[in-house]
Amino acid sequence: MNRALLAQTWRSQRVKLLIVCLALAVWGALFPIIFASFGATFRQIIDSGLIPKELMNFGGGDVFTLSGSIALGSIHPIALVLNSIFAIGFSVAAIAGERQRGTLEVLLARPLSRRTAYVTLLVAGLIFIAFAVAATIVGIVIGSGLAGVVGELAPDRLPLLWLNGVLLFGAIAAIGLAASVSFDRLSPALGITVAFVVVTYFLQVLGTFWPDAKFLQPYSLFHYYDPKAILSGAAGAGDSILLAVVTAIAIGWALVEFPRRDLAAPS
Protein backbone atom coordinates (compact mmCIF):
# COMPACT_ATOMS: atom_id res chain seq x y z
CA MET A 1 0.00 0.00 0.00
CA ASN A 2 1.23 3.51 -0.79
CA ARG A 3 0.77 6.17 1.88
CA ALA A 4 1.07 9.16 -0.46
CA LEU A 5 -1.61 7.79 -2.79
CA LEU A 6 -3.90 6.91 0.12
CA ALA A 7 -3.49 10.37 1.67
CA GLN A 8 -4.18 12.10 -1.66
CA THR A 9 -7.22 9.91 -2.28
CA TRP A 10 -8.54 10.77 1.17
CA ARG A 11 -7.95 14.50 0.57
CA SER A 12 -9.73 14.41 -2.77
CA GLN A 13 -12.78 12.55 -1.41
CA ARG A 14 -13.21 13.87 2.12
CA VAL A 15 -15.78 16.58 1.36
CA LYS A 16 -17.84 14.16 -0.70
CA LEU A 17 -17.54 11.59 2.09
CA LEU A 18 -18.75 14.10 4.67
CA ILE A 19 -21.80 14.99 2.59
CA VAL A 20 -22.65 11.32 1.92
CA CYS A 21 -22.23 10.44 5.60
CA LEU A 22 -24.51 13.30 6.67
CA ALA A 23 -27.13 12.28 4.14
CA LEU A 24 -26.98 8.63 5.23
CA ALA A 25 -27.16 9.59 8.90
CA VAL A 26 -30.31 11.63 8.25
CA TRP A 27 -31.72 8.81 6.17
CA GLY A 28 -30.89 6.25 8.88
CA ALA A 29 -32.56 8.42 11.53
CA LEU A 30 -35.74 8.70 9.49
CA PHE A 31 -36.93 5.10 9.65
CA PRO A 32 -37.03 4.56 13.43
CA ILE A 33 -39.01 7.82 13.62
CA ILE A 34 -41.41 6.64 10.89
CA PHE A 35 -41.79 3.32 12.72
CA ALA A 36 -42.50 5.02 16.04
CA SER A 37 -44.94 7.52 14.50
CA PHE A 38 -46.80 5.47 11.94
CA GLY A 39 -45.97 1.78 12.60
CA ALA A 40 -49.25 1.01 14.38
CA THR A 41 -51.29 2.87 11.73
CA PHE A 42 -49.59 0.97 8.91
CA ARG A 43 -50.30 -2.33 10.70
CA GLN A 44 -54.00 -1.45 10.91
CA ILE A 45 -54.09 -0.61 7.20
CA ILE A 46 -52.41 -3.90 6.28
CA ASP A 47 -54.63 -5.88 8.65
CA SER A 48 -57.68 -4.28 6.99
CA GLY A 49 -56.57 -5.87 3.68
CA LEU A 50 -56.68 -2.54 1.84
CA ILE A 51 -53.08 -2.93 0.60
CA PRO A 52 -51.56 -6.27 -0.40
CA LYS A 53 -49.19 -7.44 2.33
CA GLU A 54 -46.37 -7.97 -0.18
CA LEU A 55 -46.23 -4.25 -0.95
CA MET A 56 -45.30 -3.55 2.65
CA ASN A 57 -42.57 -6.14 2.59
CA PHE A 58 -40.16 -4.29 0.27
CA GLY A 59 -36.71 -5.82 0.25
CA GLY A 60 -37.46 -7.94 3.32
CA GLY A 61 -38.27 -4.91 5.48
CA ASP A 62 -41.49 -3.56 7.01
CA VAL A 63 -42.67 -0.67 9.13
CA PHE A 64 -44.28 -2.67 11.88
CA THR A 65 -41.12 -3.42 13.82
CA LEU A 66 -37.98 -1.40 14.50
CA SER A 67 -35.73 -4.01 12.86
CA GLY A 68 -38.08 -4.19 9.87
CA SER A 69 -38.12 -0.43 9.41
CA ILE A 70 -34.31 -0.29 9.63
CA ALA A 71 -34.11 -3.10 7.04
CA LEU A 72 -36.53 -1.19 4.79
CA GLY A 73 -34.44 1.95 5.06
CA SER A 74 -31.23 0.04 4.40
CA ILE A 75 -32.41 -1.62 1.19
CA HIS A 76 -34.35 1.41 -0.07
CA PRO A 77 -33.14 2.77 -3.45
CA ILE A 78 -32.15 6.08 -1.81
CA ALA A 79 -29.81 4.27 0.60
CA LEU A 80 -28.50 2.24 -2.31
CA VAL A 81 -27.80 5.36 -4.39
CA LEU A 82 -26.04 7.13 -1.49
CA ASN A 83 -23.86 4.10 -0.73
CA SER A 84 -23.15 3.61 -4.43
CA ILE A 85 -21.42 7.01 -4.62
CA PHE A 86 -18.39 5.25 -3.20
CA ALA A 87 -19.19 1.58 -3.88
CA ILE A 88 -19.68 2.25 -7.59
CA GLY A 89 -18.70 5.86 -8.38
CA PHE A 90 -15.35 5.92 -6.64
CA SER A 91 -14.30 2.35 -7.45
CA VAL A 92 -15.15 2.50 -11.15
CA ALA A 93 -13.40 5.86 -11.63
CA ALA A 94 -10.35 4.88 -9.55
CA ILE A 95 -8.41 3.31 -12.43
CA ALA A 96 -10.51 3.59 -15.61
CA GLY A 97 -11.22 7.27 -14.88
CA GLU A 98 -7.53 8.04 -14.43
CA ARG A 99 -6.73 6.05 -17.56
CA GLN A 100 -9.32 7.97 -19.57
CA ARG A 101 -8.04 11.34 -18.30
CA GLY A 102 -4.45 10.30 -19.00
CA THR A 103 -3.31 10.80 -15.40
CA LEU A 104 -2.74 7.08 -14.74
CA GLU A 105 0.56 7.18 -16.61
CA VAL A 106 1.76 10.11 -14.46
CA LEU A 107 0.92 8.01 -11.40
CA LEU A 108 2.40 4.75 -12.68
CA ALA A 109 5.60 6.48 -13.87
CA ARG A 110 6.46 6.63 -10.13
CA PRO A 111 8.01 3.68 -8.30
CA LEU A 112 4.60 2.19 -7.63
CA SER A 113 3.56 -1.25 -8.85
CA ARG A 114 0.12 -1.66 -10.35
CA ARG A 115 -0.81 -4.06 -7.56
CA THR A 116 0.21 -1.50 -4.94
CA ALA A 117 -1.86 1.18 -6.67
CA TYR A 118 -4.84 -1.20 -6.85
CA VAL A 119 -4.60 -2.31 -3.21
CA THR A 120 -4.26 1.31 -2.04
CA LEU A 121 -7.36 2.38 -3.97
CA LEU A 122 -9.27 -0.70 -2.75
CA VAL A 123 -8.38 0.09 0.86
CA ALA A 124 -9.40 3.74 0.33
CA GLY A 125 -12.75 2.62 -1.12
CA LEU A 126 -13.37 0.23 1.77
CA ILE A 127 -12.57 2.99 4.29
CA PHE A 128 -15.09 5.31 2.60
CA ILE A 129 -17.73 2.55 2.59
CA ALA A 130 -17.00 1.75 6.24
CA PHE A 131 -17.60 5.41 7.15
CA ALA A 132 -20.77 5.59 5.06
CA VAL A 133 -22.30 2.44 6.59
CA ALA A 134 -21.26 3.59 10.06
CA ALA A 135 -22.97 6.95 9.43
CA THR A 136 -26.22 5.11 8.63
CA ILE A 137 -26.00 3.18 11.90
CA VAL A 138 -25.23 6.34 13.86
CA GLY A 139 -28.34 7.85 12.25
CA ILE A 140 -30.38 4.78 13.24
CA VAL A 141 -29.27 5.12 16.86
CA ILE A 142 -29.98 8.88 16.89
CA GLY A 143 -33.39 8.37 15.22
CA SER A 144 -34.26 5.60 17.68
CA GLY A 145 -33.29 7.90 20.54
CA LEU A 146 -35.39 10.77 19.17
CA ALA A 147 -38.37 8.45 18.67
CA GLY A 148 -37.95 6.92 22.13
CA VAL A 149 -37.45 3.38 20.84
CA VAL A 150 -33.72 3.07 21.47
CA GLY A 151 -34.45 0.40 24.09
CA GLU A 152 -35.63 -1.89 21.29
CA LEU A 153 -32.20 -1.79 19.65
CA ALA A 154 -29.72 -4.47 20.65
CA PRO A 155 -26.38 -2.57 20.78
CA ASP A 156 -24.34 -5.77 20.52
CA ARG A 157 -25.86 -6.47 17.08
CA LEU A 158 -25.00 -3.08 15.60
CA PRO A 159 -21.36 -4.04 14.78
CA LEU A 160 -22.70 -7.08 12.89
CA LEU A 161 -25.12 -4.81 11.04
CA TRP A 162 -22.19 -2.55 10.12
CA LEU A 163 -20.07 -5.51 9.01
CA ASN A 164 -22.86 -6.93 6.83
CA GLY A 165 -23.33 -3.53 5.16
CA VAL A 166 -19.59 -3.05 4.64
CA LEU A 167 -19.32 -6.53 3.12
CA LEU A 168 -22.23 -5.92 0.71
CA PHE A 169 -21.00 -2.54 -0.53
CA GLY A 170 -17.40 -3.73 -0.29
CA ALA A 171 -18.26 -6.60 -2.65
CA ILE A 172 -19.88 -4.13 -5.06
CA ALA A 173 -16.81 -1.87 -4.80
CA ALA A 174 -14.49 -4.82 -5.47
CA ILE A 175 -16.53 -5.70 -8.57
CA GLY A 176 -16.46 -2.04 -9.67
CA LEU A 177 -12.69 -1.87 -9.18
CA ALA A 178 -12.23 -5.16 -11.07
CA ALA A 179 -14.17 -3.63 -13.97
CA SER A 180 -12.14 -0.43 -13.59
CA VAL A 181 -8.77 -2.18 -14.01
CA SER A 182 -10.08 -4.09 -17.05
CA PHE A 183 -11.01 -1.17 -19.29
CA ASP A 184 -9.31 1.89 -20.75
CA ARG A 185 -12.44 3.98 -20.62
CA LEU A 186 -14.89 4.81 -17.87
CA SER A 187 -18.16 4.04 -19.65
CA PRO A 188 -17.77 0.25 -20.13
CA ALA A 189 -16.53 -0.21 -16.56
CA LEU A 190 -19.41 1.89 -15.22
CA GLY A 191 -21.95 0.21 -17.48
CA ILE A 192 -20.98 -3.31 -16.41
CA THR A 193 -20.95 -2.47 -12.70
CA VAL A 194 -24.24 -0.57 -12.72
CA ALA A 195 -25.90 -3.30 -14.81
CA PHE A 196 -24.70 -5.94 -12.35
CA VAL A 197 -25.99 -4.00 -9.32
CA VAL A 198 -29.35 -3.17 -10.93
CA VAL A 199 -29.97 -6.78 -12.00
CA THR A 200 -28.94 -8.20 -8.63
CA TYR A 201 -31.11 -5.61 -6.82
CA PHE A 202 -34.04 -6.35 -9.10
CA LEU A 203 -33.81 -10.11 -8.40
CA GLN A 204 -34.01 -9.49 -4.66
CA VAL A 205 -36.86 -6.97 -4.80
CA LEU A 206 -38.83 -9.03 -7.32
CA GLY A 207 -38.74 -11.99 -4.93
CA THR A 208 -40.21 -9.90 -2.12
CA PHE A 209 -43.17 -8.75 -4.25
CA TRP A 210 -43.80 -11.96 -6.16
CA PRO A 211 -43.55 -15.24 -4.23
CA ASP A 212 -43.09 -17.25 -7.46
CA ALA A 213 -39.81 -15.34 -8.08
CA LYS A 214 -38.39 -16.08 -4.63
CA PHE A 215 -36.09 -18.74 -6.10
CA LEU A 216 -34.17 -15.92 -7.83
CA GLN A 217 -33.23 -14.19 -4.58
CA PRO A 218 -30.21 -16.39 -3.72
CA TYR A 219 -28.66 -15.15 -6.98
CA SER A 220 -28.73 -11.59 -5.68
CA LEU A 221 -25.98 -10.08 -3.52
CA PHE A 222 -28.66 -8.12 -1.67
CA HIS A 223 -30.16 -11.41 -0.46
CA TYR A 224 -27.12 -11.75 1.80
CA TYR A 225 -27.63 -8.31 3.30
CA ASP A 226 -30.24 -8.90 5.98
CA PRO A 227 -30.47 -6.14 8.61
CA LYS A 228 -33.77 -7.47 9.95
CA ALA A 229 -32.35 -10.93 10.67
CA ILE A 230 -29.21 -9.41 12.22
CA LEU A 231 -31.14 -7.04 14.49
CA SER A 232 -33.56 -9.76 15.56
CA GLY A 233 -30.67 -12.13 16.27
CA ALA A 234 -31.65 -14.64 13.55
CA ALA A 235 -28.74 -14.13 11.16
CA GLY A 236 -26.05 -16.71 10.58
CA ALA A 237 -22.48 -16.17 9.46
CA GLY A 238 -23.21 -17.65 6.01
CA ASP A 239 -24.44 -14.38 4.49
CA SER A 240 -21.31 -12.47 5.45
CA ILE A 241 -19.05 -15.32 4.35
CA LEU A 242 -20.65 -15.41 0.92
CA LEU A 243 -20.21 -11.64 0.50
CA ALA A 244 -16.58 -11.98 1.60
CA VAL A 245 -16.03 -14.74 -0.97
CA VAL A 246 -17.50 -12.60 -3.78
CA THR A 247 -15.20 -9.74 -2.68
CA ALA A 248 -12.18 -12.07 -2.63
CA ILE A 249 -12.93 -13.36 -6.16
CA ALA A 250 -13.22 -9.81 -7.53
CA ILE A 251 -9.99 -8.80 -5.79
CA GLY A 252 -8.23 -11.90 -7.13
CA TRP A 253 -9.33 -11.09 -10.68
CA ALA A 254 -8.09 -7.51 -10.42
CA LEU A 255 -4.75 -8.53 -8.91
CA VAL A 256 -4.12 -10.86 -11.85
CA GLU A 257 -5.62 -8.77 -14.65
CA PHE A 258 -4.26 -5.30 -13.85
CA PRO A 259 -0.51 -6.10 -13.87
CA ARG A 260 -0.97 -8.30 -16.95
CA ARG A 261 -2.64 -5.64 -19.09
CA ASP A 262 -0.93 -3.49 -21.66
CA LEU A 263 -1.48 0.19 -21.00
CA ALA A 264 -1.12 1.61 -24.50
CA ALA A 265 -0.83 5.35 -25.14
CA PRO A 266 -4.14 7.17 -24.57
CA SER A 267 -5.87 7.77 -27.90
Add this chain to the structure above:
Amino acid sequence: MTAIETLDLTKRYGAERRLAPPGSRSSGSVLALDHLSISVSEGEIFGFLGPNGAGKSTLIRLLLGFLHPTAGSAAVLGLDIVRDSVGIRKRIGYLPGGIALYDSMTGEDLLDYLGALTGRPSVRRAELCERLELSEATLRRLVRDYSRGMRQKVGIIQALQHDPELAILDEPTEGLDPLMQLAFYLLLDDLKAAGRTIFFSSHVLSEVERVCDRVAIVRRGRLVALEDVEALLARRKRNVEMRVAGPPPVLDGVAGVSGLVVAADGRITCQLEGDVGPFLAAIRDTRVVDLTIEPAHLEEAFLELYHDAEEESA
Protein backbone atom coordinates in the same frame (compact mmCIF):
# COMPACT_ATOMS: atom_id res chain seq x y z
CA MET B 1 28.02 2.31 -18.73
CA THR B 2 24.77 1.91 -20.63
CA ALA B 3 21.67 3.78 -19.55
CA ILE B 4 19.26 2.06 -21.95
CA GLU B 5 19.86 -1.08 -23.92
CA THR B 6 17.30 -2.90 -26.03
CA LEU B 7 17.95 -6.16 -27.81
CA ASP B 8 15.56 -7.28 -30.55
CA LEU B 9 12.77 -5.60 -28.60
CA THR B 10 9.48 -6.38 -30.29
CA LYS B 11 5.94 -5.35 -29.47
CA ARG B 12 2.90 -6.67 -31.24
CA TYR B 13 -0.47 -5.33 -30.19
CA GLY B 14 -3.49 -7.59 -30.40
CA ALA B 15 -4.25 -11.16 -29.47
CA GLU B 16 -2.70 -12.86 -32.48
CA ARG B 17 1.04 -13.44 -32.56
CA ARG B 18 1.51 -14.56 -36.11
CA LEU B 19 4.14 -12.90 -38.25
CA ALA B 20 3.09 -9.90 -40.27
CA PRO B 21 4.97 -7.16 -42.10
CA PRO B 22 6.08 -4.34 -39.81
CA GLY B 23 3.24 -2.02 -38.91
CA SER B 24 0.74 -3.97 -40.94
CA ARG B 25 -2.57 -5.14 -39.58
CA SER B 26 -3.22 -8.84 -39.58
CA SER B 27 -6.42 -10.01 -37.96
CA GLY B 28 -6.30 -7.13 -35.46
CA SER B 29 -2.61 -7.66 -34.70
CA VAL B 30 -0.23 -4.73 -35.20
CA LEU B 31 3.53 -4.91 -35.07
CA ALA B 32 4.43 -1.64 -33.34
CA LEU B 33 8.10 -2.34 -32.66
CA ASP B 34 10.14 -4.77 -34.71
CA HIS B 35 13.36 -6.22 -33.26
CA LEU B 36 14.66 -2.85 -32.11
CA SER B 37 18.20 -2.86 -30.78
CA ILE B 38 19.62 0.41 -29.48
CA SER B 39 22.07 1.42 -26.80
CA VAL B 40 22.06 4.75 -24.97
CA SER B 41 25.19 5.61 -23.02
CA GLU B 42 25.11 7.29 -19.63
CA GLY B 43 25.54 11.05 -19.83
CA GLU B 44 24.38 11.50 -23.40
CA ILE B 45 21.34 13.21 -24.85
CA PHE B 46 19.77 10.68 -27.13
CA GLY B 47 17.16 11.67 -29.68
CA PHE B 48 14.49 9.22 -30.74
CA LEU B 49 12.95 10.35 -33.99
CA GLY B 50 10.10 9.26 -36.14
CA PRO B 51 6.71 10.39 -37.36
CA ASN B 52 3.47 9.59 -35.55
CA GLY B 53 2.89 5.84 -35.35
CA ALA B 54 6.56 4.96 -35.91
CA GLY B 55 6.85 3.28 -32.50
CA LYS B 56 8.34 6.07 -30.35
CA SER B 57 5.67 5.95 -27.62
CA THR B 58 5.60 2.16 -27.73
CA LEU B 59 9.31 2.00 -26.89
CA ILE B 60 8.95 4.51 -24.05
CA ARG B 61 5.97 2.63 -22.62
CA LEU B 62 7.90 -0.63 -22.81
CA LEU B 63 10.82 0.94 -20.95
CA LEU B 64 8.46 2.18 -18.23
CA GLY B 65 6.65 -1.14 -17.83
CA PHE B 66 3.30 0.12 -19.18
CA LEU B 67 3.54 -2.46 -21.98
CA HIS B 68 4.87 -6.00 -21.98
CA PRO B 69 7.31 -6.94 -24.74
CA THR B 70 6.23 -9.61 -27.20
CA ALA B 71 9.86 -10.63 -27.77
CA GLY B 72 13.36 -9.42 -27.04
CA SER B 73 14.66 -7.75 -23.92
CA ALA B 74 15.65 -4.36 -22.59
CA ALA B 75 17.44 -2.93 -19.58
CA VAL B 76 17.30 0.56 -18.12
CA LEU B 77 20.18 1.61 -15.84
CA GLY B 78 21.13 -2.06 -15.74
CA LEU B 79 17.70 -3.20 -14.59
CA ASP B 80 15.44 -5.50 -16.61
CA ILE B 81 12.27 -3.75 -17.81
CA VAL B 82 10.06 -6.73 -16.99
CA ARG B 83 11.46 -7.87 -13.65
CA ASP B 84 12.63 -4.56 -12.17
CA SER B 85 10.12 -2.05 -13.46
CA VAL B 86 9.52 -0.42 -10.06
CA GLY B 87 13.27 -0.18 -9.45
CA ILE B 88 13.70 1.54 -12.82
CA ARG B 89 10.97 4.07 -12.10
CA LYS B 90 12.63 4.90 -8.80
CA ARG B 91 15.63 6.24 -10.71
CA ILE B 92 14.12 7.96 -13.72
CA GLY B 93 11.97 10.96 -14.52
CA TYR B 94 9.29 10.79 -17.19
CA LEU B 95 7.46 13.47 -19.11
CA PRO B 96 4.62 11.96 -21.15
CA GLY B 97 3.72 13.54 -24.47
CA GLY B 98 0.70 15.82 -24.05
CA ILE B 99 0.82 15.34 -20.29
CA ALA B 100 -2.48 15.17 -18.37
CA LEU B 101 -2.44 16.62 -14.86
CA TYR B 102 -4.82 16.59 -11.90
CA ASP B 103 -6.89 19.68 -12.63
CA SER B 104 -8.39 20.04 -9.16
CA MET B 105 -4.99 20.42 -7.47
CA THR B 106 -2.77 23.47 -7.29
CA GLY B 107 0.55 23.24 -9.12
CA GLU B 108 2.38 23.19 -5.77
CA ASP B 109 0.21 20.41 -4.31
CA LEU B 110 0.59 18.42 -7.50
CA LEU B 111 4.38 18.66 -7.44
CA ASP B 112 4.39 17.78 -3.71
CA TYR B 113 2.15 14.78 -4.36
CA LEU B 114 4.18 13.47 -7.30
CA GLY B 115 7.38 14.09 -5.34
CA ALA B 116 6.00 12.09 -2.40
CA LEU B 117 5.05 9.25 -4.75
CA THR B 118 8.58 9.24 -6.13
CA GLY B 119 9.92 8.94 -2.61
CA ARG B 120 12.92 11.16 -3.25
CA PRO B 121 13.41 14.79 -2.18
CA SER B 122 12.59 17.38 -4.84
CA VAL B 123 16.08 18.88 -4.75
CA ARG B 124 15.87 20.70 -8.10
CA ARG B 125 12.34 22.08 -7.92
CA ALA B 126 13.21 25.63 -6.88
CA GLU B 127 15.88 25.92 -9.56
CA LEU B 128 13.60 24.47 -12.25
CA CYS B 129 10.74 26.80 -11.31
CA GLU B 130 13.08 29.76 -11.52
CA ARG B 131 14.58 28.78 -14.87
CA LEU B 132 11.20 27.99 -16.40
CA GLU B 133 9.69 31.14 -14.87
CA LEU B 134 6.99 29.42 -12.89
CA SER B 135 6.34 31.73 -9.96
CA GLU B 136 5.09 30.78 -6.50
CA ALA B 137 1.88 32.66 -7.21
CA THR B 138 1.31 30.55 -10.33
CA LEU B 139 2.04 27.36 -8.41
CA ARG B 140 -0.63 28.31 -5.87
CA ARG B 141 -3.29 28.40 -8.61
CA LEU B 142 -5.36 25.41 -9.64
CA VAL B 143 -3.93 23.42 -12.54
CA ARG B 144 -7.25 23.71 -14.38
CA ASP B 145 -6.54 27.44 -14.79
CA TYR B 146 -3.13 26.85 -16.37
CA SER B 147 -2.34 27.53 -20.00
CA ARG B 148 -0.89 24.83 -22.24
CA GLY B 149 2.63 26.19 -21.70
CA MET B 150 2.28 26.31 -17.90
CA ARG B 151 1.09 22.70 -17.87
CA GLN B 152 4.10 21.70 -19.91
CA LYS B 153 6.41 23.51 -17.49
CA VAL B 154 4.83 21.65 -14.55
CA GLY B 155 5.26 18.45 -16.55
CA ILE B 156 8.96 19.15 -17.06
CA ILE B 157 9.44 20.03 -13.39
CA GLN B 158 7.69 16.89 -12.12
CA ALA B 159 9.96 14.81 -14.35
CA LEU B 160 13.19 16.47 -13.23
CA GLN B 161 12.56 17.82 -9.71
CA HIS B 162 14.07 14.77 -7.98
CA ASP B 163 17.23 14.94 -10.14
CA PRO B 164 16.82 11.55 -11.83
CA GLU B 165 19.74 9.67 -13.35
CA LEU B 166 17.78 9.26 -16.56
CA ALA B 167 15.03 11.50 -17.90
CA ILE B 168 12.68 10.18 -20.57
CA LEU B 169 11.08 13.18 -22.24
CA ASP B 170 8.37 12.77 -24.86
CA GLU B 171 7.92 15.93 -26.96
CA PRO B 172 9.16 18.14 -24.10
CA THR B 173 8.92 21.54 -25.79
CA GLU B 174 5.33 21.09 -26.95
CA GLY B 175 3.43 24.24 -25.96
CA LEU B 176 6.51 26.21 -24.83
CA ASP B 177 7.19 29.61 -26.37
CA PRO B 178 10.59 30.13 -28.11
CA LEU B 179 12.13 31.79 -25.03
CA MET B 180 11.09 28.93 -22.80
CA GLN B 181 12.31 26.46 -25.40
CA LEU B 182 15.71 28.09 -25.21
CA ALA B 183 15.63 28.01 -21.39
CA PHE B 184 14.79 24.34 -21.62
CA TYR B 185 17.66 23.62 -24.02
CA LEU B 186 20.08 25.33 -21.62
CA LEU B 187 18.65 23.22 -18.83
CA LEU B 188 19.36 20.09 -20.84
CA ASP B 189 22.92 21.29 -21.45
CA ASP B 190 23.38 21.63 -17.67
CA LEU B 191 21.87 18.22 -17.00
CA LYS B 192 24.24 16.71 -19.50
CA ALA B 193 27.18 18.51 -17.91
CA ALA B 194 26.09 17.03 -14.59
CA GLY B 195 26.27 13.53 -16.10
CA ARG B 196 22.55 12.90 -16.43
CA THR B 197 21.19 10.93 -19.36
CA ILE B 198 18.31 12.28 -21.45
CA PHE B 199 16.21 10.14 -23.74
CA PHE B 200 14.47 12.62 -25.94
CA SER B 201 11.58 11.70 -28.21
CA SER B 202 10.53 14.30 -30.72
CA HIS B 203 9.51 15.05 -34.23
CA VAL B 204 10.80 18.61 -34.09
CA LEU B 205 14.04 17.98 -35.95
CA SER B 206 15.60 21.37 -35.31
CA GLU B 207 15.52 20.83 -31.55
CA VAL B 208 16.90 17.32 -31.82
CA GLU B 209 19.70 18.80 -33.91
CA ARG B 210 20.21 21.49 -31.27
CA VAL B 211 20.36 19.27 -28.18
CA CYS B 212 21.08 15.65 -29.04
CA ASP B 213 24.40 13.85 -29.26
CA ARG B 214 23.02 10.85 -31.11
CA VAL B 215 19.77 10.02 -32.82
CA ALA B 216 17.88 6.85 -33.60
CA ILE B 217 15.40 7.14 -36.43
CA VAL B 218 12.52 4.68 -36.50
CA ARG B 219 10.05 3.93 -39.21
CA ARG B 220 7.13 1.52 -38.79
CA GLY B 221 8.71 0.10 -35.67
CA ARG B 222 12.06 -0.55 -37.34
CA LEU B 223 15.35 1.20 -36.75
CA VAL B 224 16.28 3.15 -39.87
CA ALA B 225 19.42 4.84 -38.55
CA LEU B 226 21.40 5.20 -35.36
CA GLU B 227 24.16 7.82 -35.61
CA ASP B 228 25.92 10.79 -34.10
CA VAL B 229 24.11 13.99 -35.03
CA GLU B 230 27.44 15.50 -36.10
CA ALA B 231 28.29 12.53 -38.34
CA LEU B 232 24.82 12.49 -39.80
CA LEU B 233 25.04 16.20 -40.65
CA ALA B 234 28.59 15.90 -42.00
CA ARG B 235 27.43 13.34 -44.52
CA ARG B 236 24.58 15.53 -45.73
CA LYS B 237 24.84 17.65 -48.85
CA ARG B 238 25.02 21.42 -48.47
CA ASN B 239 23.37 23.66 -51.02
CA VAL B 240 25.82 26.03 -52.71
CA GLU B 241 24.78 29.08 -54.66
CA MET B 242 27.28 31.58 -56.10
CA ARG B 243 27.55 34.35 -58.63
CA VAL B 244 30.79 34.91 -60.52
CA ALA B 245 32.15 37.65 -62.75
CA GLY B 246 34.13 36.36 -65.71
CA PRO B 247 34.63 32.72 -66.67
CA PRO B 248 33.03 30.17 -64.35
CA PRO B 249 35.25 27.75 -62.42
CA VAL B 250 35.59 24.17 -63.57
CA LEU B 251 33.65 22.22 -60.98
CA ASP B 252 32.96 19.08 -63.00
CA GLY B 253 34.66 16.15 -61.33
CA VAL B 254 35.56 18.06 -58.14
CA ALA B 255 35.28 15.75 -55.12
CA GLY B 256 31.99 16.23 -53.23
CA VAL B 257 30.33 18.39 -55.87
CA SER B 258 27.13 17.21 -57.54
CA GLY B 259 24.03 18.64 -59.24
CA LEU B 260 26.05 21.37 -60.93
CA VAL B 261 24.06 24.00 -62.87
CA VAL B 262 25.88 26.91 -64.53
CA ALA B 263 23.64 29.71 -65.85
CA ALA B 264 24.60 32.22 -68.55
CA ASP B 265 24.34 35.16 -66.10
CA GLY B 266 27.14 33.76 -63.96
CA ARG B 267 24.93 32.03 -61.35
CA ILE B 268 26.15 28.61 -60.32
CA THR B 269 24.31 26.17 -58.06
CA CYS B 270 25.44 22.77 -56.86
CA GLN B 271 25.41 20.41 -53.87
CA LEU B 272 28.48 19.91 -51.75
CA GLU B 273 29.15 16.86 -49.62
CA GLY B 274 31.97 16.15 -47.18
CA ASP B 275 35.27 18.10 -47.18
CA VAL B 276 35.01 21.64 -48.62
CA GLY B 277 38.74 21.81 -49.46
CA PRO B 278 38.61 20.58 -53.11
CA PHE B 279 35.68 22.92 -53.81
CA LEU B 280 37.50 25.97 -52.38
CA ALA B 281 40.61 25.04 -54.36
CA ALA B 282 38.57 24.83 -57.55
CA ILE B 283 37.12 28.35 -57.17
CA ARG B 284 40.37 29.95 -55.93
CA ASP B 285 41.11 31.76 -59.20
CA THR B 286 37.50 32.73 -59.88
CA ARG B 287 36.14 36.21 -59.16
CA VAL B 288 33.28 35.32 -56.84
CA VAL B 289 30.73 38.13 -56.44
CA ASP B 290 28.41 36.30 -54.04
CA LEU B 291 28.56 32.93 -52.30
CA THR B 292 26.04 31.16 -50.08
CA ILE B 293 26.58 27.72 -48.58
CA GLU B 294 23.48 26.55 -46.69
CA PRO B 295 24.31 24.31 -43.77
CA ALA B 296 22.97 20.79 -43.80
CA HIS B 297 19.94 20.32 -41.60
CA LEU B 298 18.84 17.18 -39.82
CA GLU B 299 15.51 17.52 -41.56
CA GLU B 300 17.13 16.81 -44.92
CA ALA B 301 19.08 13.91 -43.46
CA PHE B 302 15.93 12.57 -41.90
CA LEU B 303 13.92 12.84 -45.11
CA GLU B 304 16.73 11.29 -47.10
CA LEU B 305 17.00 8.35 -44.70
CA TYR B 306 13.26 7.92 -44.77
CA HIS B 307 13.22 8.03 -48.53
CA ASP B 308 15.97 5.37 -48.67
CA ALA B 309 14.15 3.14 -46.19
CA GLU B 310 10.90 3.46 -48.12
CA GLU B 311 12.63 2.49 -51.35
CA GLU B 312 14.19 -0.52 -49.61
CA SER B 313 10.90 -1.75 -48.22
CA ALA B 314 9.20 -1.19 -51.59
